């Protein structure tokens with residue numbers, strides 16, 4: 001794009017101020033600004049402006065979240081006994097046929113964690129320091145070993161972390177996955193708008209842009225060809241999960257089978273909330289339809305509501321993962337999602353070109369939420385999962401949902417797996433009695449990806465030698481110890 005084209009485009013969009021510093025920019029600055037302008041989807045900006053102006057006219061300025069309206073808790077299925085066995089068998093059949101994919105959303109900015117780099121590169125292994133991406137990818141590799149067919153991985157990035165994410169996978173040799181089974185695609189970036197609908201210049205040569213929310217995944221899947229790739233591979237079901245939770249059983253056979261047997265467009269994995277104060281998206285029935293309501297729109301009173309027996313009325317949260325049928329993703333990619341706005345502090349260039357960080361919200365940021373797609377689903381189900389086994393995300397730098405709390409949850413889970421196996425239990429007791437205390441445990445999913453698999457590895461093992469690597473009191477069981485551990 002050249003200057004004339006940019007002037008024309010921006011003029012028609014009422015955004016000519018974006019070139020306010022043009023005369024002062026050097027060649028690199030000009031090239032950067034033109035590249036940004038050429039990538040902005042001005043039709044989308046017009047929609048954002050419309051959303052903003054209509055929200056402001058309703059709220060008189062604050063852009064407050066809409067009230068959530070009448071609702072009741074959504075029913076949540078708990079699988080056990082023959083029902084679980086049936087679901088498991090159905091899911092295994094689909095995995096063996098190679099009809100299941102994994103969709104990882106990793107385009108967020110991770111502002112609360114404050115890590116310098118893509119969140120997926122964050123080191124989370126308690127002993128090895130392996131990354132979040134490592135644990136996600138190795139679970140898929142373990143599924144491939146078990147079922148003989150790959151579970152292709154689709155990774156959504158954003159402009160801010162795309163190159164670094166791809167390089168990281170390349171440097172780590174795709175963690176053992178085949179490169180052709182990993183598909184990266186970028187979500188869109190959206191500008192923030194001032195109350196009168198103007199884009200914000202963050203620096204003289206930069207428009208302030210941020211990812212269009214995790215709901216951006218639907219249009220990005222379509223735009224990038226990832227959805228077409230899923231269809232070409234004949235996938236029926238996609239396991240959608242977030243980069244910051246290293247715990248889930250990715251594409252678990254019982255969850256996949258449940259989703260298919262129920263004929264669902266979407267299945268939400270549900271976790272018990274720790275208490276009334278825990279903030280997460282919650283599955284509800286509204287007007288007879290299943291929806292997820294974000295805590296910001298939920299209301300304090302409802303979060304604390306209790307049943308007559310004292311239990312929480314909204315007992316379950318459904319922050320992610322979800323299972324989606326591929327035809328549903330196709331319908332939704334074409335349908336579009338509603339736009340949410342939030343009043344935020346957005347850095348801007350003042351008249352002299354200096355970047356100012358405002359003390360109070362000065363502009364509106366826009367996002368799409370993936371669960372808004374549920375409004376169009378013909379059948380949505382919620383499935384209870386064991387929180388201790390599957391949910392502990394890294395959100396904050398310290399305290400709750402921080403790296404330390406996640407490491408503890410991971411290690412506790414892996415210790416439970418070893419504890420359920422008499423051979424390991426005995427081995428750990430012996431180490432402890434010799435003074436080699438096992439403080440933490442880490443298990444590479446390619447050593448074992450479940451308690452049952454630990455047992456299987458033990459029973460099918462050969463000679464009686466050990467074991468894993470000791471890294472600062474952490475027993476790390478990696479793939480190379482498989483098959484020779486007892």
Ligand code: UTP
Nearest residue numbers: 105106107108109110111112211213214242243
């Ligand atoms: P969060 O809502 O926790 O946001 O994302 P975040 O960007 O990671 O962190 P904060 O809020 O800035 O601290 C939940 C999941 O959705 C993805 C994130 O990468 C994470 O896996 N996400 C979020 C996207 O892929 N794109 C987005 O625009 C937003």
